[in-house]
Amino acid sequence: MGTLLILVGVFQSWSVALTIFNLCLVSAIMALGVNIQWGYAGLFNVGVMGFAALGGLASVLISMPRVDEAWKAGGFGILAGFLIIVTTVMTCLIIWPKIKKNKRWRYWIIFILVILGYSGLRIFFDPGVRAIEDVNPSVTGYLGGLGLPILVAWPVGGILAAGVAFVIGKVALGLRSDYLAIATLGISEIIIIIIKNEEWLTRGVKNVNGLPRPVPYEVDLQQAAWFQDWALFLDLPLDDASSLLVKVCYALLFIVVIAVLLWLSETALRSPWGRMMRAIRDNEVAAGAMGKNVTWQHLRVFVIGSAVIGMAGAMLTTLDGQFTPVGYQPLRFTFLIWVMVIIGGSGNNWGAILGGFFIWFFWIEAEPIGLWIIAHLTSSMEPASPIRAHLLEGAAHMRLMTVGIILLVTLRYAPEGLIPEKKRK
C-alpha cells in the first residue's frame, strides 16, 4: 500500500500523494466504525452517511464564531421551538405506558399530541427562522457556532452521532437485518435533508466556508523565518513546502487518532466483551439463552460504531475546511465505506484499515489509470474519432465499475476479505 502511494508521489506529485493519504486515513476510521458494527456484532447499518454528516455538523457548530445578531433576532423562537419539541416528546413518552393497553385509541392519542406539538413548534419556530436567515444572508444567515478550537469538534462529533445513534437504535434495532439496512438508509437521507434545508443551523446549500484549522496556515508558514530556512535546506519552493507541511501535520494528527482507536478496538475485541459480541453475532439465540442481553449489547455496539463514524466525519470536514451538505451522497459516504469493510475483511480491524486505504486509493486513482489505459487502447484509432472521444470522456466513470467489480470478485472468491478474521479460541 505504501509503495502504491510512493508511486503516486513519484509519478503525479507528492502533494497529491499526501492528499490521498489523508483521505485514506479518514476513510479507514469510518471503515473501522462500520467494522465495529458489522464485524463485531453483525449489524447491517447503511446509514454511514448520516453519521458522517452529523460529525461535519458538529465541527461547524463547535468551531465557527457565534453570530450574536442572529441570536438576538431569532434565538428566542428557536429556543421556544426546541422546548416545545422536548415537551412533546416527553409527554408522549410519559403517556405511552398509560395508554398502551387501549388498542383502539393509543395511536390516535399520540397522533393528536404530535400534531399539537408540531403546530406549536411552527408558530414559534417559523418567525425565528426567518429572522435568523435574514441576518446578513450572504455571509452568515445562521446562528453560528461556539467559536471553540476545531479539535474539540472531533470528540463532540462522535458524541453527537452517538446520541442520534442511540435514538435510532432504540427504535430500529429490533428489525430484521435487511429491514434495518433500509431503515438506516432512510434515516441517513432524512438527516441529510434536514441539514440541507435548515439554513438557520447549517446555512444549508450555501455551505459553511473557512472553518478554522488545527494546523498552521500556509501564509503564516511562508512568512516564518525558521520555515524559510527549512525550505531552503530541503531545496523546495516556498509555497510547495508550506502546503506539504500542512498536509503532513494533518496526517500526523489523523495517525494519532487512528492509533488510539485501533488500540482501543483491538483491546475491546480481545476482552471478554469482544468474545461476547462474537458469540451474539454468530448465534443470537444461544447467546440470549446464556443470559446475555442481546438487544442492549446491539444498541451499545451500534452507538460506539456510530460515534467512531461521527468522529471521522468531523475530521473530514476539518480537513476540507468547509461543510458542504450537498456533497453527502450515499454512494460515496455509505456504500463505498461498506465496500472497504467487506474487502478488507469484516471482523478484523486491520482489515478494515487496509480496505479503507486500498479502496480509497482506487476510488481516486481509477480515473487517471482508466484514462491512461483507454488512451493506450485507442491510440491506434483516429485522434478525432468520436468513439475515442466518448471513451475518454467515459473513463471518468470507470471508478464505479472498478469498485463494483472488485466487490463482486471479493464476495465470490475471497468472501473473508484481504485479511480474514482471526479465529480466536
Place this chain on the structure above:
Amino acid sequence: MTDLLNAIVLLSNFLIIPGLTYGSQLALGALGVTLVYGVLRFSNFGHGETMSFGAMVTILTTWGLQSIGVSIHPLPTALIAIPVGIIVTIFFTLLIDQTVYKYHRTRKANPVTFLIVSIGVMFFMGGLIRFIIGPGDQIFFDGTRFILKAKEFKELTGLDEGLSLKMTQGVTIITAIIIVAGLFWFLNHTRTGKSMRAYSDNENLALLSGINPRKVVLVTWILVATLATIAGTLYGLDKSFKPFVYMQLLLPIFASAIVGGVGNPVGAIVGGYVIAFSELIMTFAYKKVVLYLAPEGTTVDSLIQLLGTNYKIAVSFIILVIVLIIRPTGIFQGKTL
C-alpha cells in the same frame, strides 16, 4: 358552487393527477422489488440501476428511430422503443444472474450476503450506464406535450382554475393499468405464474411438487427486467432521464414495497400510491383551496403548507420508518406473491 368546483379542479390539477402519475411509477418499480423479494428472497439494491439501464436502452433506441424518421406523432416515440429496451434489459439481467447471483444461490447464501452482492451490482451498473450515456440530463420526449391544456379546459367549462393533463401523465397512468392487469393475469391464471406463487409461498413444498426452480428464477428476472424498463422509461419521460436520479428513486420504491407489505404485489401497488400521495399531501400549499372554500372576504397569510417542498422525499422515508416500527409486515401482510 363554482368555488367548490374550482377547488376540486385545483386539487385534481396539482394533487390528484401528479399523485396518480408518480404513484404509478413507484408502483411499477415496487412490483419489481417485491418480485425479487418474494422469489429470490433478498432486497435488491440494484433495482434502481436496472430501471436506469432499461430507460437508457430505450432512449438510445428512440434516438435511432428518430434519426430514421419513425414517429407515431401524438404519442412519444419512446413507446415503440420500449420493447427493444425490455429485451436488452432481460438479457442483461439474466447475464448478471448467471455470472453473479447464481453462484451465491447455489451456495444458499444468507439474505444479507445477497444484499451486499446487489450493492456490488448497483455500483457496476451505475458505472456502466454513466460510461455509455454520460451522467448528464437526457430529454427524449417528443410528440404532443398536452392531452388537455389548462386554457382549453378553462374555455370549455368557464371555471377560473384550469385542469391540464400532460401526455406523459396520461401515458404513464394507462400503461401502468395495462401492465398491472397483465401481471396479475399472469400470476393468477397461467401455469408458470401459479408455480411462481407456489415457489414464493413455500420453496420446499414447491420443489417437492416438481416445480423447476431454474424456470421460476428465469421467469422472475424476465418479469423484473420488463417492469423495471417500463417504470424507468415512464419516469424518464415524465421528469427527465438522469442516471443519478434513479439511485434516489430507490428509497421511495423500497418504501412503497415495504409499506404495502414486501413480497405482496397488491401491497406494492397500494404502497406506491400511498407514498406518492402522502408526499404530495404533506407538501402541498393549500392556500388557494382554502380561499375558495372559506366564506367571502377571508384572508390567509401563510401558504398553509404542512412541510416545505424540500422535505418531499423525507416524507416517504418517515412513513417507511414509522411502518417498519409499528407494523413491519406492511399494510397487507407480506412475504408471498
